[in-house]
Amino acid sequence: MSHHELPEHDALDTIDEKVMKGELFFERHGKKIIIAVAAVVIVALGIFAYHRFVQVPKAEKASAQMFVAEDSFIAGQDSLALKGQGAGTQGFEAIAKNFSGTDAANLAHAYSGICLYDMGKYQEALTELKKFSSDEAVVAPSIQRIIGDCYVQLGKLDDAVKAYETAAKQASNEAISPSCLIKAGHVYEKLGKYDKAIALYNEVKTKYYTAPEAETVEADLLRAQAQGK
Numbered sequence: 001m002s003h004h005e006l007p008e009h010d011a012l013d014t015i016d017e018k019v020m021k022g023e024l025f026f027e028r029h030g031k032k033i034i035i036a037v038a039a040v041v042i043v044a045l046g047i048f049a050y051h052r053f054v055q056v057p058k059a060e061k062a063s064a065q066m067f068v069a070e071d072s073f074i075a076g077q078d079s080l081a082l083k084g085q086g087a088g089t090q091g092f093e094a095i096a097k098n099f100s101g102t103d104a105a106n107l108a109h110a111y112s113g114i115c116l117y118d119m120g121k122y123q124e125a126l127t128e129l130k131k132f133s134s135d136e137a138v139v140a141p142s143i144q145r146i147i148g149d150c151y152v153q154l155g156k157l158d159d160a161v162k163a164y165e166t167a168a169k170q171a172s173n174e175a176i177s178p179s180c181l182i183k184a185g186h187v188y189e190k191l192g193k194y195d196k197a198i199a200l201y202n203e204v205k206t207k208y209y210t211a212p213e214a215e216t217v218e219a220d221l222l223r224a225q226a227q228g229k
Helices: 008-074 078-083 092-098 103-118 122-131 139-153 157-171 177-190 194-207 213-227
Strands: 084-086
Touching: 008 078, 008 084, 008 092, 008 103, 078 084, 078 092, 078 103, 092 103, 103 122, 103 139, 122 139, 139 157, 139 177, 157 177, 177 194, 177 213, 194 213
Parallel strands: none
Antiparallel strands: none
16 A cells, blocks of 8 residues: 555545545525525526526517508608508617617617608707627618718718718628719819819729629719819
């Protein structure tokens, strides 16, 4: 037997001692342990119940309301889409307010902003559009582009340029980026910054040369070059 090894009965005594210490610890602190474990379980069950019985039904109700509002939006009935039809049918404004935290509410902010823009309420539109949050590659830059349009209407040209250039960068595709770059170029021309406008028009020609805008941007480029002389 190695001098490091204990006789069998000593080893058992040591184990018994440790068990007794463990039992004593549990006797002293068992109630606290049970309460702590129970608290974790209750919190976990609470989160599950909240998601299952509150968030999910809330999201489903919001989606149902969105279908009706979207129909009005598609039909060009901006005021009706925004305010709702009454009799329990909510518009985008109410959906955004009453179903906050859902995807439908987030999208309702975007729809509200577009409706308000079309109604000529640019500051209100800007407020709603800024509440929309997404990193999606088409919707997000499209909303950012409309934010730029709002700034133009409000005479905030520096902010408009930033919004358009942000939208072009976010999208980085032929469907959205060329129009954003051209819009930014037009604003730069209004600001008298023709070199920057020319740079953006050239970017459309070279980077997005297969986009429809590449065929029409030549006129913008010639105009900016003439004005910049």
